[in-house]
């Protein structure tokens with residue numbers, strides 16, 4: 009089987025990698041596959057995946073919905089749902105190739121859709137919120153169906169297997185993106201569920217994540233108050249929603265969201281000037297339940313760039329490098345050197361210190 | 374007078390070989406359980422007066438004293454226990470209601486003891502609090518859903534908040550129910566530890582004004598000592614609706630405890646009973662509560678958070694959600710094991726529900742209604758150790774009130790006779806001779822030690838869970854497992870059973 013959705017929380021360790029061309033030039037998925045493949049030993053073959061931004065220029069104004077279906081029955085139900093709420097412009101199988109190491113994939117499908125005008129205006133929701141609610145509805149209520157990604161001009165390709173095999177399976181060398189992120193997974197106790205691989209996404213947000221969040225229980229219950237349903241039993245889903253809540257729904261600047269999830273230590277706050285201390289304190293008071301605790305490094309991908317972040321006491325590795333037009337992040341330096349042997353700059357950010365890579369001309373994620 | 378059917382509760386055993394007749398015990402016992410018999414030329418005892426407060430045992434220089442339960446063996450009967458029988462005899466003597474002090478001692482299930490905590494192994498490193506920062510700072514008060522910025526991009530002010538260095542506060546104990554030395558010990562300890570203490574409904578004694586930044590002033594149904602200056606003297610205001618030890622009834626401070634100072638502070642005549650009515654006479658509905666909340670906010674210029682304290686009763690979840698919507702910044706819930714200076718025994722032992730279940734129900738309800746992040750939740754009644762605190766926070770509390778435990782640190786030996794005014798430890802008394810036994814300087818140190826010890830333990834436990842800030846534990850029920858609990862109990866607590 010493809011594995012079923014777990015009922016208890018999954019714990020895992022992992023490898024992550026990301027490449028951004030700051031000028032927005034698109035390049036093939038080959039490099040990101042090489043980079044993540046180098047960290048083979050950080051995964052155990054139970055999950056790998058990629059997020060790619062800029063891959064659907066011909067459909068850039070439509071939501072690209074990537075789906076996993078266990079069977080045709082699940083697909084029929086979701087087709088019906090999508091037909092009622094969206095205008096489907098394209099509905100097609102995502103091309104894959106036979107790879108020996110990849111067994112038993114689900115039905116992998118993609119749609120390019122636009123919200124149904126009438127339904128959208130009746131709902132009174134913003135377009136993004138309409139789509140986000142539809143995604144959460146499918147994930148929570150449609151058995152055997154799973155939304156892999158739902159942003160515009162982006163898509164996620166993931167599954168059970170080593171990331172390099174997953175990349176080959178999806179023929180990622182044929183896609184061209186200006187931002188790629190990748191993930192290799194080492195779960196300790198899961199049967200290997202296709203939906204459980206990273207990246208996790210909502211709309212344009214995608215997250216790859218290495219680590220385990222000991223605050224998951226607090227984060228999840230906090231999110232529930234804002235109508236996010238965490239149904240995947242993984243930290244990464246909760247992190248994705250936290251960013252969606254703060255950045256999209258609460259419209260906070262990225263730096264503010266970062267100070268919520270990786271709050272500066274109180275001892276640092278004491279050394280800040282009054283204005284900054286007040287800001288940090290207010291964020292902590294209001295978003296205390298959004299604090300991510302435990303060892304993690306994450307790459308949050310978005311159409312405008314990415315944010316890479318470590319937990320505030322740096323319990324997981326993260327390395328960043330830059331050359332003329334690209335920014336690289338990875339769990340290990342070697343994974344960067346593999347594809348960029350002589351970066352102009354290479355450093356290890358401190359715990360809690362965000363690394364923001366942006367497309368030129370964009371002011372913030 | 375007819376025959377008194379009452380038997381002693383305790384028997385005092387004095388080792389005559391060890392006793393040197395120093396008479397310390399006689400001088401120390403306000404209950405007059407010890408006396409020197411001039412005829413026999415030795416110390417003797419009046420067992421029936423003994424309340425088992427251990428003052429004599431602790432101070433006897435030769436360890437000559439042992440207090441035991443009186444071995445009065447009624448014929449075995451699980452229904453008509455010795456306690457039941459002697460209660461009836463007491464009432465047949467006096468025709469009064471049975472009075473008692475401190476919290477419900479009956480052996481009903483203590484849920485804290487059926488909850489186990491988690492720790493990290495392998496996949497998630499535990500954190501050593503001696504080497505890594507470990508943050509217990511707690512911020513109480515109303516929070517908006519999101520932080521807002523003004524046109525210049527500066528963050529807008531939040532409503533008033535209380536900042537605690539550890540998630541512990543001293544629960545409401547009035548000057549009157551406890552001595553000024555006990556009050557001072559708590560107030561100063563709170564001040565030095567970055568906590569808060571609560572005046573209870575007894576007004577604010579002048580000597581406590583220096584600690585006003587660490588004071589929560591209480592407004593209860595009797596409105597004793599409530600005036601403009603009082604309201605503005607504290608850092609926060611608490612409206613006391615109810616108390617876990619005696620939900621549904623008011624307070625009672627016997628006239629014996631109302632001396633000069635208490636009379637001045639409470640603004641009532643000396644020697645009169647201070648009786649606070651069961652309800653607030655201006656609160657008959659949630660709208661009335663709302664009015665009082667806003668009246669107090671007006672009176673203090675919206676500069677102080679307002680807390681509303683209720684007893685944990687059957688429909689506590691709905692009540693708490695009403696209080697949150699009525700504008701309270703903090704909700705304090707007191708469980709049925711909460712302590713008291715005086716309460717009718719039948720009420721203390723039979724009214725209200727366990728704080729663990731009340732807390733879980735309230736936290737869940739407030740979350741369902743998206744109110745939980747707006748108000749802070751404080752629980753009490755009873756918190757006995759640091760593990761109880763960790764469990765309370767994981768169930769959903771922001772902070773706890775401790776009261777009995779703080780008194781124990783000051784010397785209380787849980788004799789439950791606080792209502793008599795004869796506390797031999799100088800705590801629940803206004804008798805100057807007894808009060809001076811409690812040295813506030815030593816008291817401060819002992820209480821601080823307790824809080825320090827507990828805070829260290831909380832940090833150790835958090836570190837073990839791989840958490841370095843208390844916020845990440847709040848409402849994190851995945852860190853809890855039940856043991857020996859029914860499906861229903863687990864469902865209410867919102868936790869899984871051990872092994873799941």
Ligand code: SF4
Nearest residue numbers: 392393395396398433
């Ligand atoms: S305090 Fe001890 S030694 Fe002194 S009189 Fe009492 S029993 Fe005897």
Ligand code: SF4
Nearest residue numbers: 785786788789791796
């Ligand atoms: S405070 Fe005093 S009277 Fe009350 S239980 Fe403790 S020792 Fe006994």
